[in-house]
Amino acid sequence: MRSVMKLELSRVVQGCRLGVLNGLGKTGQHCLEVPGCLLYTRCATVPHLTQDTLLTLSDLPSVTQVTVESLAEHQEVLEECKEGVRKFAGLHNTVLFCSLHDSVNPNPAGHVTNKTVSVWGSGGRIELTAARFMAIQAAIQPDCYQSMADGETWQANSSRKRVRKAVDRTLAHLDECLMLHQKTQELKQAEIFGVVEGGDIMEERLRSTRETAKRPVGGFVLDGFHSAAMNQDVRGQLIQAITAELPHEKPRLILGVGCPDQVISCAEAGVDLFESFFPFQVTERGCALNFNYTINPDPETAGTSSPTVLELNGETPAVTEPSKNGDENMTTFEINLKDKRYQDDFRPLEEGCDCYCCQKHTRAYVHHLLVTNELLAGVLLMLHNMAHYLGFFRALREAIVNDRLQDFKNRVLSCRERDVSFK
Amino acid sequence: MAAPIAANTHERESSMASLKAVSSVAPLALRIVAECPVSKARACTLTLPHSTVSTPVFMPVGTQGTMKGITADQLEDLDCHICLGNTYHLGMRPGPELIEKAKGLHGFMNWKRNLLTDSGGFQMVSLVELSEVTEEGVTFRSPYDGKEILLTPEQSITIQNSLGSDIMMQLDDVVSSTVKGPRVEEAMHRSVRWLDRCMAANKNPDRQNLFAIIQGGLDAKLRKACLDEMTKRDVPGFAIGGLSGGEEKDDFWKMVTLSTDHLPREKPRYLMGVGYALDLVVCVALGCDMFDCVFPTRTARFGSALVPWGSLQLKQKQYAKDLQPIDPDCQCPTCRRHSRAYLHALFKSDTAAMHHITIHNISYQLTLMRSVRQSIIEKRFPEFVKAFMKRMFSSSEQYPSWAVEALQSVNITVN
Ligand SMILES: [Zn+2]
Ligand SMILES: [Zn+2]
Secondary structure, eight states, rough: OOOOOEEEEEETTTTEEEEEEESSSSSSSEEESSSSSEOBBTTTBOOOOOOOOOTSSOOSSSSSEEEEHHHHHHHHHHHHHSSSHHHHHTTOOEEEEEEOOTTTTTOOOOOOOEEEEEEETTTTEEEEEEHHHHHHHHHHHHSEOOOOOOTTTTTTOOOHHHHHHHHHHHHHHHHHHHHHHOOOOGTOOOEEEEEEEEETTTHHHHHHHHHHHHHHOOOEOOOOOOTSSHHHHHHHHHOOOOOHSTTTTOOEEEEESSHHHHHHOOOTOOOEEHHHHHHHHHHHEEEEEOOOOOOOHHHHHHTTOOHHHHHHSSSSOTTSSSOOOTTTTTOHHHEESSSSGGOOSSOOOOOOOOOOHHHHOOOHHHHHHTTTTTTHHHHHHHHHHHHHHHHHHHHHHHHHHTTTTHHHHHHHHHHHHHHTTTT | OOOOOOHHHHHHHHHHEEEHHHTSSEEEEEEEEEOOSSSOEEEEEEEEESEEEEEEEEBBBOOOBBTTOOOOOHHHHHTTEEEEEOOOOOOTTTHHHHHHHHTTHHHHHHHEEEEEEEEEEHHHHOOSEEEESSSOOEEEETTTOOOOEOOOOHHHHHHHHTTOOEEEEEOOOOOTOOSSHHHHHHHHHHHHHHHHHHHHHOOTTTEEEEEEEEEEEOOOOHHHHHHHHTTTSSSSSEOOSSSSSSHHHHHHHHHHHHHHHSSSSSSEEEETOOOOHHHHHHHHHHHHOEEEESHHHHHHTTTTTETTTTTETTTTTGTTTTTSOOOOOOOOOOHHOHHHHHHHHHHOOOTTHHHHHHHHHHHHHHHHHHHHHHHTTTTOOOHHHHHHHHHHHHSSSGGGGHHHHHHTTTTOOOO
């Protein structure tokens, strides 16, 4: 019997879909609230974290994301292990979603053919036919996985012809994956997600969407929308047009979008699920998420007190003048703990945060770990950033429940204006 | 060799009371729980300001106020009760003033149990090329800003007072253990003078223990002279220094056993910089209580996992499909959850692989010392040593001769 994954929507506000994805996992006992995110991993490990440190995080997403990219080179041992990557990696009791690429790593262009896509492991390029792709899925044994796709057409200069070809190839891959899926014992209870391609060309996006929706897929992956790919307006229009064509009861996962403001606009365009590579990227540049997403629970007073960001932690935002250590990719949602100003700052990374790092350690300590290149810096920042990011999604859902989406949006976006007002 | 003592509770309590009378001011109490009737090995409980330590003990080294990617909670879960911080590194970054503001190193790194800090002298001599030793102290050029800095015994203690460690080490005049001649003698005498200056400089004798460091190179006469002088002082504990710096193992163990022969029974003995499993077991037999070494945590970061039969280089291809845990008998969080094959795979993509092995290696060291201790208490330490050697080496022909001789010197015959 096919699994019973089903998205039950409770309300839709400003385009945002609030609901629960039920019936996840082999026995169908897991569920995931939407809008929500998957737990990001590399080689099936949340970066920097061991099981002990990971489990200090409360309310972990019930779905963990693994990638073909990081696991393809381990296909043989996964096959010998016989019980999939969950057992191989000693993962906790979690649902697994397998996608093709790691959104953090750039994928060199020019390696896609009619019959193959390529991923890059530690030993170099691995070329995948649909058959090899499916054999790897059978070794990984995910609960849900993204079908093979030609996702190379996000570049601004992709020609119409190239985009059309990508849509055609992706549909052909989907048909082959679906055919092989039926024959694969290890994937009997797994769901396959069809991939919507089409670059920034509306008619190709629509064609890809409609054709994919005709196939027996469990959900949809929106590919080629990552942050650098296109401007926010174009993206919003494309996503809205896509989601309008998709069946309501199936989940939509977007790849490559992680920044909080973009998450909100994608959710408003009808996206349900996101990755969580963003807190990892923030961690890697030595930064800590500290944007405010709490809205006053009483709407009466919310209008009267409009606290500025300055009041949040009683400090000037660190982003106005990026320090020498500053990373050019740093966003306004984070503070740079390498900055000397945190040297003797004995407050937690974020007041009120209940993560292990904030409960136990100070900014001064994390600053010290960063300047001395100590490995614990990555551990502590990853814990805090993931906790903060999960909290952001929780708050987004609560805002939808309480009809406070606009307040929530204003609050989160006020962080974006920090750097404008302080220039 | 000390006579064995009965280990019932009543007698233990009374022996502790008498100990307190010996060094009444020191915030340290050593209770001898059991002594091996054959060798010089002993099991003690060492009560320090932040918690009680069971000895023999291995102390992991957390150089810069952190244990290599392991959280304080994880270290506690491994039942670690004392670890090291390095005064030289912490004095440079973040500096003693900041650590003092953070309520000492305990507060800064949020470690609730004991800390031992070194004097900073060893790092200066070994890490910094431009260092010069005078009667005043050690002069060196800061690797961070190039400024000349003089570290005196008083300053070393001032910094360690700011760090607030439970055990501080005196500044000693370190010479390489391979150096011979008058420089060794000079360093020994100077270390004695510097001990007096350190003792006088300790602002917190009620909260922080200052250990003396026995010097004298590989010269038995000088070692003995140093022991005679230093044991005249009422310090809470002694370290055996100037060893494990590349000297012959035959020279090494003889200096260790000479030292423990003359150190007072009622005070802890700390053998500095020793951490290989074999060295630990042999030096426990020679009467040492405390050990530290960067090796287990450093080697973990290169993918080397310590096991009772040596080590596994997990990055090697042979482990790519090995679905066993590192050590099937190990109860550490890594071995309970992960296989060699997965750690091999993870090493290619994430630092968590290092953390897993660091946890295992610290667990290995601490578990080894707990087993050693248990065997001493149960009066079967010689049998433990024999079993340990058998497991570590494929045949008795492989036993290093220095270890066989050292063990023989304390009546343990291993082959
Ligand atoms: Zn936090
Ligand atoms: Zn282990």
